[in-house]
Amino acid sequence: MSTINAAITCVGGYLPEYVMTNAELEKIVDTTDEWITTRTGIKERRVLKGEGKATSDMGAEVVKQICEKRGIAPEEIDLVLVATVTPDMPFPSTANIICDKVGATNAWGYDLSAACSGFLYALVTGQRFIESGAYKKVVIVGADKMSSIIDYEDRTTCIIFGDGAGGVLLEPTEEEVGIVDSVLKSDGSGREFLNIKAGGSHKPASLETLKNKEHFVYQEGKSVFRFAVTNMADVSAEILKRNNLTGEDVDWLVPHQANLRIIEATRARVGIPKEKVMINIQKYGNTTAGTLPLCLWDWEKKLKKGDNLILAAFGGGFTWGSIYLKWAYNS
Numbered sequence: 001m002s003t004i005n006a007a008i009t010c011v012g013g014y015l016p017e018y019v020m021t022n023a024e025l026e027k028i029v030d031t032t033d034e035w036i037t038t039r040t041g042i043k044e045r046r047v048l049k050g051e052g053k054a055t056s057d058m059g060a061e062v063v064k065q066i067c068e069k070r071g072i073a074p075e076e077i078d079l080v081l082v083a084t085v086t087p088d089m090p091f092p093s094t095a096n097i098i099c100d101k102v103g104a105t106n107a108w109g110y111d112l113s114a115a116c117s118g119f120l121y122a123l124v125t126g127q128r129f130i131e132s133g134a135y136k137k138v139v140i141v142g143a144d145k146m147s148s149i150i151d152y153e154d155r156t157t158c159i160i161f162g163d164g165a166g167g168v169l170l171e172p173t174e175e176e177v178g179i180v181d182s183v184l185k186s187d188g189s190g191r192e193f194l195n196i197k198a199g200g201s202h203k204p205a206s207l208e209t210l211k212n213k214e215h216f217v218y219q220e221g222k223s224v225f226r227f228a229v230t231n232m233a234d235v236s237a238e239i240l241k242r243n244n245l246t247g248e249d250v251d252w253l254v255p256h257q258a259n260l261r262i263i264e265a266t267r268a269r270v271g272i273p274k275e276k277v278m279i280n281i282q283k284y285g286n287t288t289a290g291t292l293p294l295c296l297w298d299w300e301k302k303l304k305k306g307d308n309l310i311l312a313a314f315g316g317g318f319t320w321g322s323i324y325l326k327w328a329y330n331s
């Protein structure tokens with residue numbers, strides 16, 4: 001009996017036009033291009049401008065692009081999963097809104113919240129819907145308008161994050177390509193190091209929370225760095241080991257773009273040469289759920305059918321994980 005594998009068959013991406021450079025940040029907060037570059041690797045990031053513009057607008061562009069590239073109508077999409085920590089509203093879900101904006105009238109969908117690991121979690125969720133045979137066209141979007149939750153007076157966070165969205169189409173195949181294996185982890189005790197303190201049921205919005213700036217991202221950078229460096233490398237090593245792979249078998253490492261030093265530590269740990277690592281942090285910063293699909297989007301033309309890709313991420317929660325997949329097509 002043949003098995004159904006879930007394969008990425010198309011990639012889309014969207015980046016807002018506005019480029020916020022380190023030079024611009026130097027004028028807003030007490031920082032320097034040199035500090036940002038050496039500590040993070042970031043030179044510039046994008047910001048979604050415009051009244052009422054939201055995460056769904058970026059996600060909708062991604063889904064439209066995927067439909068055009070793949071030559072399918074939005075009505076053919078069965079399911080849309082959106083990984084985001086910046087939904088348009090607490091409810092309805094951004095997935096609902098995207099489906100409406102693109103005319104995916106036969107799709108259902110929902111949002112998934114796992115911060116920087118959101119795309120990994122959503123990809124594995126989508127994989128299961130395909131493998132079950134229930135659905136044929138599942139779109140996974142990773143999208144975040146981080147500028148909506150960043151305090152541009154806080155130099156420890158505003159230099160890192162950017163806005164952007166990416167996504168993939170998952171379809172069934174009987175070929176030996178697609179998502180092979182995944183290791184996903186979480187540890188909620190890490191919530192104290194990276195969070196938004198107010199606006200949820202734990203601490204609803206009030207004048208007090210507004211005054212205390214508790215609706216912005218809070219990060220204890222050093223602690224998160226320590227956990228990220230160890231766990232992203234560990235989980236990548238774990239997925240290689242249990243699939244009997246070494247760094248030499250990997251064609252591309254696709255790491256979450258949070259900090260160039262974290263990426264480098266992961267690369268070194270699993271023994272993958274530098275030229276096989278996707279890095280675009282210098283252009284986009286950390287787009288949270290957007291980083292992994294935006295890497296795939298930027299590198300799509302270089303990917304060949306059968307290539308071994310290792311995706312890895314670490315983020316708020318804590319959440320982290322790694323996916324091993326075999327690329328399914330030549331562009």
Ligand code: UT7
Nearest residue numbers: 031032035039116155156159221222224225228258259315
């Ligand atoms: O994607 C989700 C997961 N998030 C991450 O993976 C992020 C992990 N953390 C990091 O990437 C790093 O911790 C940061 C980039 C956030 C910070 O880098 P760091 O090397 O850990 O710096 P630090 O927080 O230890 O700060 C070092 C110094 C401090 O000054 P003192 O106390 O040594 O005088 C900070 O006040 O750098 C100062 N500093 C800055 N200086 C200039 C902090 N932010 C800035 C800044 N510009 N923007």
